[in-house]
Amino acid sequence: MRRNSLGTLLHHVHVSGPLSRAALAERMGVNRSTILALTADLAAAGLVHEGPPAGTTGAGRPSLVVRPESERFWVLAFDVAVDRLVAARVGLGGTILARRERQRARAGVDLETVVGTLAGLGRELVAAAPGGSVCAGVGASYCGMIRPGDGMVRYGPEMGWVDQAFGAELAAALGLGLPVAVGNEAHLGALAEFQRGAGAGSPDLIYLHGDVGVGGGILVGGKLLGGEGGYGCEVGHMLVNPFGGRPCLCGSRGCLEAETGEYALLDAAGRTGGAIGAEAVRAVVGDAAAGDPVAAAAVAAIGDWLGIGVANLINLFNPGVVIFGGMLRDVYRGAAPQVAARIAEHAMPVSRERARLRVSALAADTTLIGAAELGFTGLLSDPLSHSPGQAQPDPAAAAGSCHPA
Amino acid sequence: MRRNSLGTLLHHVHVSGPLSRAALAERMGVNRSTILALTADLAAAGLVHEGPPAGTTGAGRPSLVVRPESERFWVLAFDVAVDRLVAARVGLGGTILARRERQRARAGVDLETVVGTLAGLGRELVAAAPGGSVCAGVGASYCGMIRPGDGMVRYGPEMGWVDQAFGAELAAALGLGLPVAVGNEAHLGALAEFQRGAGAGSPDLIYLHGDVGVGGGILVGGKLLGGEGGYGCEVGHMLVNPFGGRPCLCGSRGCLEAETGEYALLDAAGRTGGAIGAEAVRAVVGDAAAGDPVAAAAVAAIGDWLGIGVANLINLFNPGVVIFGGMLRDVYRGAAPQVAARIAEHAMPVSRERARLRVSALAADTTLIGAAELGFTGLLSDPLSHSPGQAQPDPAAAAGSCHPA
Numbered sequence: 001m002r003r004n005s006l007g008t009l010l011h012h013v014h015v016s017g018p019l020s021r022a023a024l025a026e027r028m029g030v031n032r033s034t035i036l037a038l039t040a041d042l043a044a045a046g047l048v049h050e051g052p053p054a055g056t057t058g059a060g061r062p063s064l065v066v067r068p069e070s071e072r073f074w075v076l077a078f079d080v081a082v083d084r085l086v087a088a089r090v091g092l093g094g095t096i097l098a099r100r101e102r103q104r105a106r107a108g109v110d111l112e113t114v115v116g117t118l119a120g121l122g123r124e125l126v127a128a129a130p131g132g133s134v135c136a137g138v139g140a141s142y143c144g145m146i147r148p149g150d151g152m153v154r155y156g157p158e159m160g161w162v163d164q165a166f167g168a169e170l171a172a173a174l175g176l177g178l179p180v181a182v183g184n185e186a187h188l189g190a191l192a193e194f195q196r197g198a199g200a201g202s203p204d205l206i207y208l209h210g211d212v213g214v215g216g217g218i219l220v221g222g223k224l225l226g227g228e229g230g231y232g233c234e235v236g237h238m239l240v241n242p243f244g245g246r247p248c249l250c251g252s253r254g255c256l257e258a259e260t261g262e263y264a265l266l267d268a269a270g271r272t273g274g275a276i277g278a279e280a281v282r283a284v285v286g287d288a289a290a291g292d293p294v295a296a297a298a299v300a301a302i303g304d305w306l307g308i309g310v311a312n313l314i315n316l317f318n319p320g321v322v323i324f325g326g327m328l329r330d331v332y333r334g335a336a337p338q339v340a341a342r343i344a345e346h347a348m349p350v351s352r353e354r355a356r357l358r359v360s361a362l363a364a365d366t367t368l369i370g371a372a373e374l375g376f377t378g379l380l381s382d383p384l385s386h387s388p389g390q391a392q393p394d395p396a397a398a399a400g401s402c403h404p405a
Numbered sequence: 406m407r408r409n410s411l412g413t414l415l416h417h418v419h420v421s422g423p424l425s426r427a428a429l430a431e432r433m434g435v436n437r438s439t440i441l442a443l444t445a446d447l448a449a450a451g452l453v454h455e456g457p458p459a460g461t462t463g464a465g466r467p468s469l470v471v472r473p474e475s476e477r478f479w480v481l482a483f484d485v486a487v488d489r490l491v492a493a494r495v496g497l498g499g500t501i502l503a504r505r506e507r508q509r510a511r512a513g514v515d516l517e518t519v520v521g522t523l524a525g526l527g528r529e530l531v532a533a534a535p536g537g538s539v540c541a542g543v544g545a546s547y548c549g550m551i552r553p554g555d556g557m558v559r560y561g562p563e564m565g566w567v568d569q570a571f572g573a574e575l576a577a578a579l580g581l582g583l584p585v586a587v588g589n590e591a592h593l594g595a596l597a598e599f600q601r602g603a604g605a606g607s608p609d610l611i612y613l614h615g616d617v618g619v620g621g622g623i624l625v626g627g628k629l630l631g632g633e634g635g636y637g638c639e640v641g642h643m644l645v646n647p648f649g650g651r652p653c654l655c656g657s658r659g660c661l662e663a664e665t666g667e668y669a670l671l672d673a674a675g676r677t678g679g680a681i682g683a684e685a686v687r688a689v690v691g692d693a694a695a696g697d698p699v700a701a702a703a704v705a706a707i708g709d710w711l712g713i714g715v716a717n718l719i720n721l722f723n724p725g726v727v728i729f730g731g732m733l734r735d736v737y738r739g740a741a742p743q744v745a746a747r748i749a750e751h752a753m754p755v756s757r758e759r760a761r762l763r764v765s766a767l768a769a770d771t772t773l774i775g776a777a778e779l780g781f782t783g784l785l786s787d788p789l790s791h792s793p794g795q796a797q798p799d800p801a802a803a804a805g806s807c808h809p810a
Binding site for chain 1: 559
């Protein structure tokens with residue numbers, strides 16, 4: 001009970017930032033003396049501190065607010081994206097404290113290379129962290145299908161990975177004595193946008209993440225749709241074009257990602273063999289907006305397929321919000337009329353009446369922030385087990401800092 | 406707490422039939438003396454009785470089993486299906502005690518006619534019920550989109566209904582002093598098959614109900630996928646054929662139900678304008694199996710579209726089981742090779758590895774049983790509030806029987 005209450009209070013300040021005791025009491029449905037006691041415990045463990053609200057001047061006596069100790073407790077977050085490998089130190093409260101990034105080659109990058117690069121970046125971040133600060137966990141986002149529990153990549157089409165022990169290998173290479181929690185990038189994006197982005201307050205949420213492929217993260221009643229084995233939400237391989245569709249990395253043809261991914265757009269714009277990546281996508285969308293007819297036709301064509309996919313999802317999930325992330329942010333901005341027209345044509349009026357369409361609020365950091373949230377799970381479920389002031393059964397897991405073993 | 410335990414015990418014997426005290430103790434994780442006390446309360450209220458197991462002979466002293474009082478506590482269940490209107494008295498335990506059925510015309514049947522017919526059948530069933538027996542609730546299944554809470558039909562394409570107060574009108578016409586809980590037929594079918602059919606033990610379940618249209622009921626983690634407004638699961642209007650697809654009752658073209666519903670099959674078999682309904686569908690599938698090449702090609706073509714729809718659902722939901730109900734039972738039996746081939750081609754291997762394909766075990770009664778389960782919800786959540794031996798705040802709701810007011 002008490003552990004739950006401590007976790008709930010810490011979760012509130014982690015997600016919402018500084019909150020007064022009165023606000024916490026109202027959110028948690030308990031009285032202020034309970035908040036006082038919980039806050040005292042968390043403060044003693046170094047997880048929060050109380051102080052005047054920002055912008056307070058000397059006059060009067062402002063009511064204090066509870067703040068997360070963002071510099072002191074942090075997680076390592078990793079993002080294996082289609083064009084880069086990212087590592088960050090993210091503080092309690094969700095602030096990115098420091099980051100390192102490496103471009104990566106498309107396709108054919110092996111497990112050893114990815115793990116070696118990420119572990120190197122991670123160790124740099126740990127070495128540069130302030131003395132006495134605490135690494136509370138490690139989370140990673142990967143652009144593929146992840147087995148829950150152990151972070152095994154069951155299928156990573158863009159890299160050609162099948163059954164690669166990514167989570168375990170990265171944990172071993174980091175040598176921090178901490179497990180690495182791994183999630184699919186779009187799943188994590190959905191959770192991040194729900195927690196602190198364009199989907200806040202919408203427990204029935206669809207997040208679509210586009211780059212070379214198109215991934216989906218779907219929340220049903222505030223929970224990630226897992227399915228029997230945790231592999232649900234594979235929106236990218238929904239067949240939308242059954243007649244001569246474009247070939248897909250999965251081996252099939254006409255999948256949503258084959259028709260709406262980066263290469264579909266660049267090919268439709270007549271830019272096959274030219275520049276690739278997020279900048280190239282933005283260039284097509286920008287040229288379309290500036291009146292280039294070939295670029296405009298390409299954006300419209302991709303928007304039509306995207307709209308069909310979204311209409312199908314609206315029929316199936318009756319969502320409160322659909323969020324476009326990754327390069328689909330740019331595509332949606334350019335193709336909103338086509339997407340709206342397809343939804344009007346193919347989604348049932350009752351199903352679509354409450355569905356808002358948004359671009360991701362966390363922008364390029366959506367999946368990285370999602371990975372950080374995964375890393376914070378343990379701390380938020382049992383705050384005092386991670387604090388340096390408490391007796392620790394496992395010294396490696398909470399040694400006051402997490403410099404390499 | 407006690408109310409919950411009483412409801413849980415009653416739920417177990419309702420779903421599983423006679424159970425020994427030992428079996429109940431094990432399922433509920435409590436000791437036998439608790440089961441004894443709970444059983445005594447439920448028996449005093451007339452909801453269960455204890456006796457020797459079925460098939461017991463005189464020799465020895467068998468351990469007693471707890472049985473639901475199926476004849477004494479029952480619900481009225483209604484099913485507004487595409488070709489008929491059904492009313493049934495369904496006993497605690499799920500047994501259909503009595504039923505009445507009327508064929509109905511296709512399309513254009515108005516609310517007043519449907520409500521009048523169903524209420525008449527319902528009153529007949531109530532009048533014929535044994536004296537002293539108790540009507541514990543009323544549930545109804547409707548082939549359209551239903552607003553949660555009040556049973557408003559938001560959209561019933563086959564009948565052309567928009568915003569018709571079906572639940573309230575049926576309750577008024579019955580005059581039993583009981584509300585009518587209404588659900589979409591495929592939603593209720595999914596719950597029924599999960600509770601006592603082909604999906605038992607599979608909390609991630611997809612139920613597809615076919616007739617003129619194709620409805621879906623999808624369970625995610627054992628709960629019906631509702632979405633923001635309760636209108637999720639509209640699988641029938643997933644666009645599968647974006648190029649010149651068949652027109653759909655919803656006004657669009659190429660929807661899954663337009664390509665796989667009854668008329669699609671009959672038209673493909675060259676039987677446009679002939680017999681319609683379940684028998685006509687079975688005739689096509691039967692002729693296909695017997696070697697009629699036109700019928701075989703029709704079944705295969707429908708099976709291809711059905712397989713595309715199922716593959717998409719497997720990618721999205723990673724289900725443990727997909728169940729074919731209504732006329733899709735027959736179509737799936739005839740078109741299993743096409744469905745399997747499309748799944749192999751379009752569903753990700755990781756997504757489909759645990760997905761079993763089954764036909765509905767409750768057959769033509771799936772949706773009716775689902776409606777009955779909806780009717781039992783109140784009794785199972787608070788068993789003693791419905792018993793005639795208890796003080797009742799609302800005499801109309803539990804008057805010992807529910808003859809028309």
